[in-house]
Amino acid sequence: MAPKWIKWLLVLLTLSCATAPAAGMAAATGGHGHDEHIGHANADAKLEDPSEFKSSLAIWSLVVFLILMAILWKFAWGPIVAGLEKRESRIAENIASAERVAADAQRMMAEYEAKLAGAADQVRAMLDEARRDAEHTKDQIVAEAKSAAQLEHDRQMRELRTATDQALKALSETFADQAVALAGRIINEKLSAKDHDRLVKDAVARFAQSPSVN
């Protein structure tokens, strides 16, 4: 970038030529060229020594420093240290309480989770029990119905059998009387009343035995 650099230099030179008269005038009127002796003509050798030690300045500095430190100690550093400690302890307290709250929350969550898990178990147990109950009830109802049906059936069978027996008995008696009467008429007088009774009884007994087999 040499050409640009040179251009800037030329601009600078031109400007400086333009301002030269002003600068010259400033020098002529003595902008900075004051009488160099007034003010320190009677000075000793230490005047131009940058490490000159002035005891009055040292004592003054010590006094100013100590007073400043005392003032700041009382009105600034003390309250500042107290404030910083207050803030530190408050932050520590906040952190501790936050940790406490977090631990509480965790514990409560664990509790609720356990409770929730317990509730599911309970529900399952209840359902199981209900199912068992229902099953049992069903079996019971079926068994009761069965036994009731059986009883009814038995009772009907008994009645039926009784009725049949009665009917057969009546029928056989009727048959026997008819047969005896018929046979009596046939054989007439050949049978006494005593023989007649014996014959009827035998016939009835034989008749009464045979239907009970079926």
Add this chain to the structure above:
Amino acid sequence: MASPILHIKDSYYFEVPAFMWRHNYTSRDEVPEFLREAHPHATPEEFNKALDGKILIPQLPGVKLKNLYQSDDWRAVSKFMVLELVAAAILAFVFIRLAGMIRTGERPKGKFWNLFESMLLFIRDEVARPAIGKHDADKFLPLLWTLFFFVLACNLLGLVPWAGSPTAAFGVTFALAVVTLMTGMACGVIKFGPVGYVMNQIPHMDLPFILAILLKPMIWAIEVLGLFIKHAVLAVRLLANMVAGHIVLLSIMGMAFSIEGALSPYWGITAPISVFGSTMISLLELFVAFLQAYVFVFLSSLFIGAAIHHH
């Protein structure tokens, strides 16, 4: 031309541009007495010309100056004394205000609070506690905080137009180093007792008895000498850094003044270089002001820490 050193030395006047402060002495009687005595033949016009731009600091009645830079009277008030008061006033204002904010115990809010609190905490956590030890450091914080900010304020005043750096005078840095030395000595004596403190200057060594009798007194002498040298160097380091920085600044600015009235091309080249250079060196000085305040308080912490701990 007067030596440029005079621009950075303590004086009994503040210097401002000549047009801002003119002396219109019409007779010699109006000129301050010490100047009349020093220059019996100078005319009022010569005094006017020499003193334009110089604001003489009013002195107590009866205080006599020797010249604008020297006085045999210890009561004479100099520019650096005034500037130290200014620095102290600024610090008192800033930190009492800051204390009002911090004492609430609230979290820091705003630039002012954060800026100064971060500096205070830096000195506490990065300087005092590592150098002195966490247990003892907090006792010395008020001293170290005051030292740091006082040195910093005095350094920075050197960058304020028409002011100057009190820390560029040996008396000031010497007094501050004495504060450090005395603190270390006092706390060492309180902790170990006078004899214990003196004996603590010998580092612990396992030596045969004969050798110990020979060597320990010599080592003790060297250590005690070293103690004073260390604190003297503490003062000289700050002084030298401030003086050196100001001299570099002066020489670069001086380039423009020495070329004043010369042929225009030379002036035109030199003046911009001088202005640019002065700006750059001023920025460097800004850094040095902070760095040297830090170095001063860091070394003070180390010295105090060494004084109150076993070697």
